[in-house]
Amino acid sequence: MAHPSSDTHSAAPPHGFAFILRRALISAAIALVLFALMIGVRTEAGPTGVLIYWTRFGDLAALVGAVFVGSIIVELIRTFLGPVEIARRVPDGLRNGLSALRRFAVPALLVFAVLIPVIFYQQRYILDLSILVLTYVMLGWGLNIVVGLAGLLDLGYVAFYAVGAYSYALLSTTFGLSFWICLPLAGILAAFWGMMLGFPVLRLKGDYLAIVTLAFGEIIRIVLLNWQSLTGGPNGISGIPRPTAFGIPLTAGPDGLAARLGIPFSPTHRIVFLFYLILALALLTNWATIRLRRLPIGRAWEALREDEVACRALGINTVVTKLTAFALGAMFGGFAGAFFATRQGFISPESFSFQESALVLAIVVLGGMGSQLGVALAAVAMIGGFELFRGFDQYRMLVFGVAMVLLMIWRPRGLIGHRAPSVYLARRDAIAADLVKEGHG
């Protein structure tokens, strides 16, 4: 009461000179501790194998100084801007521009995707990269059903990718079945394993669910690694048949597609065919997800993510609802796996490590859980961007990490965090990200 001005001070954070200096000193101290060994001392194996080292205190001082000055600048900018929410730092103009862009983004991206083989016909590298990106787009869309819509955190998604790949590889090399028969079978088998995973984890939520699904992914990989007689163990399966254009092989022979069409043979034909195959599979996943969202099962998934107790009170069978989410997500993972096997011609358990699960989950989370466009953009950025950063050489991971951190500061709920309603009477307004729940199991 005696100091009326103190009230206003406590409302706004004190951004005095002393405060800024203190923050900068703390940052510099942390930088000193971090860099003291990494930058300050350089070690190397000498010519005789003895460890030699020399100090680089000049570099260390420069870095710590840079952190100190940088911290002061950041604090000054923050003081100048005043207290605003981090998410609001995006200028309104840019945000409106983005929302206008989105309307044209989807058709434009689709047309571009269809035209990629035409535009880049001569550039094998870009075609291969596009196929890789589309595989991850498809995996992201598949996992999006489980994580984004139903809110079930699945860290073992790669297991279904593996089941699909091995299903195709084993069915085709053992029984000589064609790709087009194996594809649905691989999907069905993966869906079956999705249900097998679903049953034991039905009662688990949140962190516990994540751990068990992670373990499931590892179990599948380790079984594949050790069941030598069936899967070939670490040697994998080679000689997996290439896909045929509905029975017509894409080879140089007299009955190949090129000869039948009367055009000169080129190995790129097969790449282009694979490209359109994965594009079609990915679009099938997308179409199914968009349709499912507008059906009662899709709404039940989203309702489950929002509030499971309320779902039960409304007579929704939560067990069946969760299992269908697991099974459908797994099925699309299985399709992608079968495609992976036919593209590579060789598979081994190495391709299905936890790293892959984490990558696909990162795509879904960065894209914005539940958003189809967001997931596709995130897959392009994560997989394509990673390739683009090759120019940065050894700093590739650093640039990539900084980009991810910035994205999470800028858009904490992913690229497209808001949610489009599945049904509407008059207006189709997006629902703000902070209202949409993330699900907890």
Place this chain on the structure above:
Amino acid sequence: MTGSDILEVTHLSMTFGGIRAVSDLSFTAGRGAITALIGPNGAGKTTVFNCITGFYKPTTGMIRLVHDDNRDFLLERLFDFRIAKRARVARTFQNIRLFSGMTLLENLMVAQHNPLMRASGFTVLGLFGAPGYRAAERAAIDRARHWLDRIGLIARADDAAGNLPYGDQRRLEIARAMCTEPALLCLDEPAAGLNARESEALGELLLSIRGDTGTSLLLIEHDMSVVMGISDRIVVLDHGVRIAEGTPKEIRDDPRVIAAYLGSDEEDAVAEMEGSA
């Protein structure tokens, strides 16, 4: 149990470890009537509700529900969601549980999950846009529109439920429960947090639901003006035991209720009960 009762609770007990939340409770709820369950905090009202709606399995006792067509259901034996699906018991929650990231319309569509699921051929027909499903979906939207109209929120149909003010969320939760076409609607403190005007409107809404759809209502409520105004019958619980049952007038005059319900401040109790009458 007479033919005019929809719900019969007999010798219901529920213990949690050593704590006896409800002991040997018996009461009935009339068909097409509004029955109120009242009692001081911790009397076991919500426990009774959770037993009726399947969220708890009672330790002992029987809960019998009889539909208009004389089909009867033993709720203590029905599993989980089947109480809502088969026996058609709907409920609301003390701390509102809406799907806050979904629109009002979507909330009411989720409530019609089971009929829509059948109409969509368990998703298969719906995936390919079968005309039968489209008609069912239109009917479901019409029903949702009807209930949004009834609770006066039709203009906000496409807004997120989480954006609604508190009182509107309460009404939306009731509308969502009604979209399941329940035989018995259980309301857990529907007037909690509402102001006097909103409470009055709620009372009218509940009366009109009973009048128009013939749904039987069972409610837990602390707001005496609502309870005394709309209830046909009141059951009073204290420490898990039924201490009185009767019409609002009988309950109001019952000295045991006054003593138990408001404890030592008996004069205040009498004053509040009379004031709300």
